[in-house]
Amino acid sequence: MIKSYKSFQALDRVAIAMMLFLSILISLMIWQGDAVRPIVRNFTWENKRIGAEDTAFSLTFSRPMDTKSVEENLKVCPVENKQETENFQDCPVLPGKISWAGRRMVYTLVAPAPYGTEYTVTLQGARDKFSETESKKREIQPFIGNFSSRNRALTYIGADEEYQGKLVLYNLTKEEKKVLTPKDLIVMDFEPFPNGEKIIFSARSSQNPDLLSAQIYTVTTGITYNTDKEPESPGKIDLILDNKDYQNLKFDLSPDGQTIVIQRGKRDNPGDFGLWYISMAENSNREKPTANRLQSQPGGDFLITPDSKAVAVAQGQGTAIISLEGDTSKPLDFLPQFGLVQAFAKNGSQAAMVKFNTDYTRDLFLVTNQGTQKQLLKTTGSILGCHFDPASPTIYCLLTQLVSQEQYIEQPYLVAINLKTLEQKPLLMLPPAQRNVQMSLAPDGLGILFDQIVEIEDNTKLPANFLKTDDGAPIATSSLWLMPLLPSGDQAELEIKPEQLPLIGFHPHWLP
Known part of the structure; x- marks a missing residue:
């Protein structure tokens, strides 16, 4: 006997209605085809x-x-x-x-x-x-x-009365200034970590005029690029390396931010100096890390390689590549004809290296990891700094030329060199007798920072906290300048002029 629709339970009627509705809907979808839009x-x-x-x-x-x-x-x-x-x-x-x-x-x-x-x-x-x-x-x-993209931000050492010797962070995008270090420290050198969250710096006490009394610290910037992480408050300082037994002369931070290499000299034995390294991974729990000595021959200027696994050191008449992992007593490679590595390309495929000639001139060479060597320029003065453009086959260099051989007066200038055509394009000529110029290329390649230091000619007795250049000259004041660059190193025929920033300081450095 067949039941009528009314004889079904209420739940059965709902189920049958849903089945009929879905059947009709499926039929319509099959008839229309797949009409769902991609996303x-x-x-x-x-x-x-x-x-x-x-x-x-x-x-x-x-x-x-x-x-x-x-x-x-x-x-x-x-x-x-x-x-x-x-x-x-x-x-x-x-x-x-x-x-x-x-x-x-x-x-x-x-x-x-x-x-x-x-x-x-x-x-x-x-x-x-x-x-x-x-x-x-x-x-x-x-x-x-x-x-x-990240805000345009730079750090520098203040040279006015309010910020003298302090490490200052300036956000160009927001026009905000932030002081990171206290007044009892005179900052001498610094380098930002690749994530921008900290800066490593060397500083002496404001009561000690000795340029060789620096200790190594880190300080937080108050910046984080990780959206899932709260930034640390700015100005939090940790001591990384003291100066009790050794003088801390120079340092370099690896591109991955995990290793610091420091040139140190024994206080009671000036002839005992060499390179030391610190693993920053040991400092993750805020415990003071341990400095270890590289078992290699003493050297001069040095620069950590882009892969963060080795360091290029000027030794004798050439440059040695020393491993930071495993056996450090023997160089991985030695380049006898080059006395200094000026810069590495970010991917490590090429380097700008300096050759010192017997006639007191200097040559800048492009050396690739395939062994190719190309001379880029020759100068009668000095090669102060070079940076590879991150987006084009261009290298920017800050050089000097000798304008008075009798008084040995050098005039600095900024030049862009096309690494394919070897064409040199002067960008800016600076006043003579300003050898203490430092430059920094923006991470997006669209600007160069540089400073112009005014030294005190009458070097009378000065207070202990007075600012000094790397060679010990007292600083009266210093201005910071920004040289805009066109994308991809194409400076075309446009006349680009630098603009003075509303900041008084020296040693500018872009944040990553």
């Missing part, structure tokens, strides 16, 4: 603050895409205000190269993203891979993602 499932830079080391982001789609339609419609644009996000048709695109791996698209930047900028990633009008074969226009659901 972006994941954007790796969403709301992230990126730096120069961040070179690529990826988009993961819900289904295989028509790659050509994605590449034609994807835009990565700087945004100066929120209203501009509505109009991205004619935006200046951040250049990049696209590659694919299944449903994942990778966008690799041609050059580091300019700092102090917000960016919008937009995609609309792209189709999935099968839309054309099925004669259907299944366009992607419009996607808008956002990320930003």
